[in-house]
Amino acid sequence: MIWAISWRNVWRNKLRSAVIIISVAIGIFAGVFSWAFYAGMVDQRIQTAIITEASNIQIHEKNFLENPDQKFYMANASGIANDVRAIEEVRAVSERLIVNAMATSAETGSGVKIMGIDPEKEKNVTNIYSKVMEGSYFEDEGKTPVVIGEKLAEKLSIKLRSRIVLTLQNMDGTITSGLFRVEGIYRTANSVYDETNIFIKHEDVINLIGLNESAGHEIAILLHDNNKLDDVCNLIQSSYPELDIKTWKELMPDVSLVEETMNFSMYIFMAIILAALVFGIVNTMLMAVLERVKELGMLMAVGMNKIRVFTMIVLETVFLSIQGGVIGIIIAYLVTLIFNRRGIDLSPWIEGFEKLGYEAMVYPATNAGIAVRVAIMVLIAGIVASVYPAIKALQLKPAEALHIDI
Amino acid sequence: MSVIEIHKVTKIYDDAEVKVSAINGITLTIEEGEFTAIVGPSGSGKTTLLNLLGGLDKPTTGEIQINGTKINDLRSSQMIDFRLFNIGFVFQAYNLIPVLSARENVEFIMELQGKGKTERRKRSSDLLKSVGLAERMNSRPSKLSGGQQQRIAVARALASKPRFILADEPTANLDSVSTKNLLDIMERLNHEEKITFIFSTHDQRVVNKAHRVITIEDGKIISDRNQEPQSN
Ligand SMILES: Nc1ncnc2c1ncn2[C@@H]1O[C@H](COP(=O)(O)OP(=O)(O)OP(=O)(O)O)[C@@H](O)[C@H]1O
Numbered sequence: 097m098i099w100a101i102s103w104r105n106v107w108r109n110k111l112r113s114a115v116i117i118i119s120v121a122i123g124i125f126a127g128v129f130s131w132a133f134y135a136g137m138v139d140q141r142i143q144t145a146i147i148t149e150a151s152n153i154q155i156h157e158k159n160f161l162e163n164p165d166q167k168f169y170m171a172n173a174s175g176i177a178n179d180v181r182a183i184e185e186v187r188a189v190s191e192r193l194i195v196n197a198m199a200t201s202a203e204t205g206s207g208v209k210i211m212g213i214d215p216e217k218e219k220n221v222t223n224i225y226s227k228v229m230e231g232s233y234f235e236d237e238g239k240t241p242v243v244i245g246e247k248l249a250e251k252l253s254i255k256l257r258s259r260i261v262l263t264l265q266n267m268d269g270t271i272t273s274g275l276f277r278v279e280g281i282y283r284t285a286n287s288v289y290d291e292t293n294i295f296i297k298h299e300d301v302i303n304l305i306g307l308n309e310s311a312g313h314e315i316a317i318l319l320h321d322n323n324k325l326d327d328v329c330n331l332i333q334s335s336y337p338e339l340d341i342k343t344w345k346e347l348m349p350d351v352s353l354v355e356e357t358m359n360f361s362m363y364i365f366m367a368i369i370l371a372a373l374v375f376g377i378v379n380t381m382l383m384a385v386l387e388r389v390k391e392l393g394m395l396m397a398v399g400m401n402k403i404r405v406f407t408m409i410v411l412e413t414v415f416l417s418i419q420g421g422v423i424g425i426i427i428a429y430l431v432t433l434i435f436n437r438r439g440i441d442l443s444p445w446i447e448g449f450e451k452l453g454y455e456a457m458v459y460p461a462t463n464a465g466i467a468v469r470v471a472i473m474v475l476i477a478g479i480v481a482s483v484y485p486a487i488k489a490l491q492l493k494p495a496e497a498l499h500i501d502i
Numbered sequence: 503m504s505v506i507e508i509h510k511v512t513k514i515y516d517d518a519e520v521k522v523s524a525i526n527g528i529t530l531t532i533e534e535g536e537f538t539a540i541v542g543p544s545g546s547g548k549t550t551l552l553n554l555l556g557g558l559d560k561p562t563t564g565e566i567q568i569n570g571t572k573i574n575d576l577r578s579s580q581m582i583d584f585r586l587f588n589i590g591f592v593f594q595a596y597n598l599i600p601v602l603s604a605r606e607n608v609e610f611i612m613e614l615q616g617k618g619k620t621e622r623r624k625r626s627s628d629l630l631k632s633v634g635l636a637e638r639m640n641s642r643p644s645k646l647s648g649g650q651q652q653r654i655a656v657a658r659a660l661a662s663k664p665r666f667i668l669a670d671e672p673t674a675n676l677d678s679v680s681t682k683n684l685l686d687i688m689e690r691l692n693h694e695e696k697i698t699f700i701f702s703t704h705d706q707r708v709v710n711k712a713h714r715v716i717t718i719e720d721g722k723i724i725s726d727r728n729q730e731p732q733s734n
């Protein structure tokens with residue numbers, strides 16, 4: 097019956113309880129929605145990092161990442177790629193040749209990173225093909241096509257179908273060059289990426305630098321489920337102990353750090369909101385205890401023990417806070433859902449956002465984990481807020497409490 | 503057997519600026535089945551005495567035995583349980599939990615005692631019937647008159663099957679009809695079920711109903727007599 101008493105006590109002073117419930121709801125709404133907003137932003141950044149840039153896992157020759165020289169290649173890259181393709185958790189694999197080169201147009205030049213790919217395999221791993229704004233992604237039959245980023249096109253002042261010369265060292269170290277025609281221009285969310293990465297066909301790179309067919313510098317692996325990251329990594333490592341196998345988290349530590357930092361700062365943000373709310377709740381509950389001094393005195397006189405009195409006040413406080421919390425979470429969820437469909441366009445406010453690899457359209461994450469975490473935090477805050485009023489109630493002496501005039 | 507025995511009890515309040523000797527050496531025995539009024543002018547120590555008899559407060563000196571247990575040395579948490587199982591209380595006001603119905607108020611005390619649901623249901627309706635409130639069982643206190651609330655308080659006090667009931671001015675807020683009503687119920691319970699009642703009062707009509715009248719002044723008993731109750 098203590099539960100019933102506590103629950104009904106919440107509604108004895110309807111206005112006062114409603115005020116505190118609404119303020120808790122507003123605070124929680126603000127917290128949950130901001131959390132969902134940032135989580136959405138970070139999720140997108142991670143998605144971009146995986147699907148456009150790093151994939152889930154990459155394999156390289158031991159020295160390549162430290163010193164991306166073309167001489168650190170894997171001679172049997174296509175064989176390894178086939179082995180990896182056979183792993184159940186793997187969705188797609190693409191092997192690449194990577195060569196640093198100088199791209200020159202009629203006007204000017206720029207350092208670039210050539211990705212020598214098989215377009216059909218690459219399409220299954222990265223989504224660069226879907227980012228092509230002009231032209232196509234290796235669909236024309238023309239000779240020596242190249243797909244470049246919009247940023248680079250601007251820099252070199254070239255257009256679709258312009259010619260560029262790629263100058264690089266072949267495997268013996270002699271300088272060689274080839275003429276390529278711009279077949280497609282892409283744009284990702286990361287303009288730095290767009291400025292440096294260009295795509296040409298695998299066989300064209302082979303011809304330029306003189307390597308055998310099965311060689312490769314990088315094998316990019318896309319998984320069905322990002323949670324299987326470490327399992328698959330270990331599996332490959334055990335078959336190829338001599339190779340360097342890295343997850344996107346290791347390849348892009350900045351991105352994975354953003355995720356951790358975001359969660360950490362959101363916990364702090366929520367804690368600050370809740371701390372402010374706790375004061376309001378404590379105040380309300382103190383009022384509730386003080387105006388009920390005689391009743392509490394009577395309860396203790398007739399035999400309600402301290403544990404029960406304490407429980408009653410704690411439950412009442414928790415009911416008060418949890419109601420506000422639940423309302424706040426529900427509203428935040430609905431608002432998040434709406435914006436999750438529509439997106440929030442930040443481009444009018446934030447410039448240069450895209451340089452960092454973030455999309456200007458943010459889709460807040462409808463993440464049940466956030467709601468659960470916040471709900472637990474509200475519960476804890478409610479319990480914390482109840483302690484002082486409950487202790488106040490316990491300090492009452494029944495004989496005196498019954499005689500205080502209010 | 504006596505339900506209460508107190509021996510040379512004094513109570514001095516010294517937490518206030520001035521020391522107040524509210525009880526100055528009272529020795530008293532209450533037997534099972536009594537229907538006793540404690541009377542005296544305002545400030546004479548009636549409430550203080552009842553608080554001591556009910557274990558709501560501790561004496562400064564002297565010994566208090568209730569149902570054979572010396573309560574002087576009980577810790578306050580033990581006292582709460584002791585009261586729950588041994589003593590019924592009816593106060594002048596604030597007897598009931600406003601958010602519970604009449605029946606729930608009566609059942610609540612039994613729940614604190616750990617009684618099962620069926621027993622609670624049965625006993626609460628029996629008791630509310632016997633105080634004439636069978637019809638209003640599901641009403642909350644605020645929907646009932648002062649007299650009806652005090653009758654629920656009596657039912658609540660009885661619910662725990664205490665050895666005796668202490669009532670500090672139970673009729674002080676009631677009109678004369680409700681006062682008579684409540685006293686008739688108390689008298690009947692005393693007569694038929696041998697419930698021991700000890701109550702304080704200012705009201706002569708209430709005093710007249712008592713079988714024993716203890717008069718105190720300045721914290722001392724100045725008279726203690728048995729009387730034939732008048733049925734006015
Ligand atoms: N908590 C307290 N602290 C200090 N003095 C107190 C306290 N309670 C009662 N007193 C004093 O003790 C004396 C007896 O008070 P008590 O309340 O027992 O009288 P009473 O007979 O019940 O009076 P009334 O008929 O007005 O209810 C009074 O002088 C009162 O002022």
Ligand SMILES: [Mg+2]
Binds near residue numbers: 670
């Ligand atoms: Mg009094």
